[in-house]
Amino acid sequence: MALILVTGASTGLGHSTVNALADEGHDVVVHVRNQARLTEEDGTARWKGVVLGDLTELDEIRGVARQASRFGRFDAVIHNAGTMRTPEAATVNTVAPYLLTALMDKPARLIYLSSSMHRGGSTDLRGLSAGTASYSDSKLWVTALALALASRWEGTASHAVDPGWVPTRMGGAGAPDDLTAGHETQVWLATHPDVTPGTGGYWYHRQAQTPHPAARDEEFQARLIEVLESRTGVPLD
Incomplete structure (x- = not known):
C-alpha cells in the first residue's frame, strides 16, 4: 500500500x-488548516496522520513540510488545497504547492489540482508577488509547474488534474459535474501502476486533455519557477 x-x-x-x-487501504496523511477543521465523524482513526497549517502563510507552509517529512518519503502527494479568493489564490493555489514540493523529499508521484478555468489565466507573473492574481491565473501557473516538473525530476511522475465543476462548497450546490468523478482521477493517478502518459499529463476524468499552451511552454515554465524561487527564497533542485 502507498503512503x-x-x-x-x-x-x-x-x-x-x-x-x-x-x-483502498492506503496510508493517508491528511493536511488541514487547523485542528478545529476536524470532527469526530471524519474517520481520523483510519488515517496515518494529520498535519496542520495555514497555506496562506509562508512560515506555516514550511511547517507543513516539516510535519509531513516526519512520515518519510511519500509515494504520492496530492496538492488539493485551493481557494478562489483574491489575494490568497496565488499563495494557496501556486506558492504553497511549489514550496511544499521544493522542501519535501521527492515523491514517486505528484498530482496538482488545476481547473478548466486555467485556460483564462494570464502569463503576466507580476500578480504572483503583488497578490492581484485571479483564480484562473493561479491555476494556469500551478498547471505549468506540474508539467515543468514532469521533465525536470527523473523518477518522479507529475500530473495536473481538472476535477470538473463539482458541487462542493467552492463549486456551489448547482455545479453540474459528478462529485464522485471529481476525486477519482487523483486517486487513480496516485495509485494505479499503469498510467499513460506516465508523466506530464493534464487530466479530466481519467482522460488526457490539452491544457493552455503556456502550461507546456518551457520558457514560461522557467520564468514561473524563477519567480517562485524569488518569492519563497527556496530553490527548486
Whole structure:
C-alpha cells in the first residue's frame, strides 16, 4: 500500500479523496488548516496522520513540510488545497504547492489540482508577488509547474488534474459535474501502476486533455519557477 499526503482535506474533494484512498487501504496523511477543521465523524482513526497549517502563510507552509517529512518519503502527494479568493489564490493555489514540493523529499508521484478555468489565466507573473492574481491565473501557473516538473525530476511522475465543476462548497450546490468523478482521477493517478502518459499529463476524468499552451511552454515554465524561487527564497533542485 502507498503512503500518500493530501492537502486541503477537511472538506470537499480533498475529503472525498482521503476517504477513497483509506477505503483502498492506503496510508493517508491528511493536511488541514487547523485542528478545529476536524470532527469526530471524519474517520481520523483510519488515517496515518494529520498535519496542520495555514497555506496562506509562508512560515506555516514550511511547517507543513516539516510535519509531513516526519512520515518519510511519500509515494504520492496530492496538492488539493485551493481557494478562489483574491489575494490568497496565488499563495494557496501556486506558492504553497511549489514550496511544499521544493522542501519535501521527492515523491514517486505528484498530482496538482488545476481547473478548466486555467485556460483564462494570464502569463503576466507580476500578480504572483503583488497578490492581484485571479483564480484562473493561479491555476494556469500551478498547471505549468506540474508539467515543468514532469521533465525536470527523473523518477518522479507529475500530473495536473481538472476535477470538473463539482458541487462542493467552492463549486456551489448547482455545479453540474459528478462529485464522485471529481476525486477519482487523483486517486487513480496516485495509485494505479499503469498510467499513460506516465508523466506530464493534464487530466479530466481519467482522460488526457490539452491544457493552455503556456502550461507546456518551457520558457514560461522557467520564468514561473524563477519567480517562485524569488518569492519563497527556496530553490527548486
